[in-house]
Amino acid sequence: MSGSVWLPPGARPDTTPGIPRQRTPSWAQPDPLDELAVRLDDFVAAAVHPDEIAALLESDGMSDDQIRERYGLKNSFALAEELYERVERRYPEPEGPVHDPWQVGLLGCLLRGVVFALPGLGYVLGAPLMTGPRDLGLPAGTIPLLAGALAGWTWNQGLAHRAYSWLGLGDRTAAKRxxxxxxxxxxxxxxxxxxxxxxxxxxxxxxxxxxxxxxxxASTVLLVLGRERALLLALLPMAAGTALGLVRTPSTALRLVLLLGSLLAVVVLGLLELRDKPQRTHGRQSTMRPQLVASLPYALFGLGTGVLVLYAALDSALAAVALTLSMGPAEWLLHRFRSGSLAGLRNTSTPRAFWRTTATTLVECLTIYLVTLLVLGLAMSALSPGLLVLGVVLWTGLLLQSFGAILSATAVCCAAALTQTLALLTHTGTPHWVALIVHGTAAAAQAALVCALLGRATAHR
Structure with missing residues (x-):
């Protein structure tokens, strides 16, 4: 019967009069926003934050001019917010086990921490070989070594990023090249x-x-290509020589043999990894190519953090060793945080709940890292407040880097390194207090940047 409403059996009809629904005239144009909402319904319904939708719109090549012309909205963010309001939230459970790319083994990360720290034994073994007058109050040969190390860290950090970019595109041959x-x-x-x-x-x-x-x-080659175990084996002769030095003093000839033997082993292993191996390709290869300039911020980040760690090493070599060893657990905790944030994306339904979840995970991971650094510092009798604060700078810098905020992390770390350098050159304040103030300011700045990005879902992709 015309105008009646069908009700299931047993349901009571509403006694209030119904409001007639406005019908769209046959001559009216459909609403472009409704069409877009229907087309993107599944993605929009599962979005935790409008920024996810904005990222999708931008990846589809939708410019702000097109959005203003077709939808009458200012930009992709305004369009994303409108779609977010129009579509009801739905979070369907995925079929089968959920893929988590951030799951990594603790043992592998600890191995990388050991590999990062072992080369320091080479300086211990080779120190008696460097003779000559002291330079700026430092042992002979220290200044050229530090300058060369900073140049190497800077270059190889950028090189590693470029190689990892190629690996991310699935082109291992280009990464090796x-x-x-x-x-x-x-x-x-x-x-x-x-x-x-x-x-x-x-x-x-x-x-x-x-x-x-x-x-x-050579070690950059091995680390990028995942050959940490081979690198560890190559460094064992040098480590054995350093351990021998605790019992009796090795001769000059033995020191040279052990140092050159480990160096030669690392170089040979690196060259073997770079040999071209025939690879069978399936389908069409990606035409994408990482930009050289994209690796520059990573190189500068390596320079900034390298300067900060070198100043810590000049103050206490054991503190630098503790920091280097802590990079293994730091890497694992970074992956654990990213895994927890991915779970938060699946299990929360509002931006506020997602921010609370990621903030809790962040506090847990940072606390575990600082406890680890505390234990290492105590074990080496190198504990100081400055060590823990510098640890916060390094870990939050790595976290910002994984968020894609590499420019922010680089700016903070380079500014801190430059400030500490100028303070030391001008003899402004006590070095310990200068380091503590500089590191504390950098840690606070990076922590604020991390908190600002925690609730942004696109930062966790």
Whole structure:
């Protein structure tokens, strides 16, 4: 019967009069927003935050001009908010086990921490080989070594990012090609910087710096390609020589053999990894190509953090060792946080709930890292408030880097490194207090940036 409402059996009709629904005239144009909402219904319904929808719109190539012309809204964010309001939230459970790309083993990360720290034994084993007058109050050869190390860290950080970018695109051959071209260039750069800094001084430190540059290039190849175990085995002779030094003093010849033996092993393993192996490709290869300039912020981030760690090493070599060893647990906790934030995306239904979940996970992971660093500092009798604060700077910097906020992390760390350098050159304040103030300011700035990004779902992709 016309105008009646069908009700299921047993249901009571509403006694209030119904409001007639406005029908769209046959001549009226359909609402473009409704059409877009229907087309993107599944994605919009599962979005935790409008920023997720904005990212999808931008990835589809929808410009702000197109949005203003077709939908009458200011930009992609305004359109995303409108779609977010129009579509009811639905969070269907995925079929089968949920894929979590951030699940990594603790043992592998701890192994990387050990591999990061072991090269420091080379300086202990090789220190008696460097003779000459002290430079700026430091042992002979220290200045060329530090300059070469900073150049190497900077170059190889950028090189590693470029190689990882190729690996992310599924092109392992291109990643190896970038390492094959970039690693030797880094070796030349590190040795040249050490030579220029040494000037007319003793060349022993320059020779050691050249070996250091060669090691940094070869170890970058092995670490990027996931050959940590091979690198560890190559460093064992040098580690054994350092352990022998605790019992009796090794001869000069034995020191050279152990140092050159480990260096040669690392270089040979790196070259073997870069050999071209025939690969069978399926389907069409990606035409995407990472931009060289995209690796520059990562290189500068390596420079900034390298300067901060070097200042800590000049104050206490054992503190630097503790920091280096802590990078293994730091990497694992970083992956654990990203895994927890991914679970938060699935299990929360509002932006506020998602922010609370990720904030709780962040506090847990940062606390575990600081406890780990505290234990390492106590074990090496190198504990200081500055060590823990610097640990916060390094870990939050890595977290911002994984969020894609590499420019922010680089700006903070480089500013902190520059400030500490100027303070030391101008003798402004006590070095310990300067370091504590600089590190504390950097840690607070990066923590604020992390908190601002916690609730942004697109940062956790």
């Amino acid at each position: 970038s390492l094959l071209l970039g690693a030797p260039a880094g070796v030349v750069l590190g040795a040249l910087v050490a030579f220029l800094v040494a000037g007319t001084g003793d060349m022993t430190g320059v020779a050691f710096a050249a070996g250091q540059a060669l090691y940094l290039g």
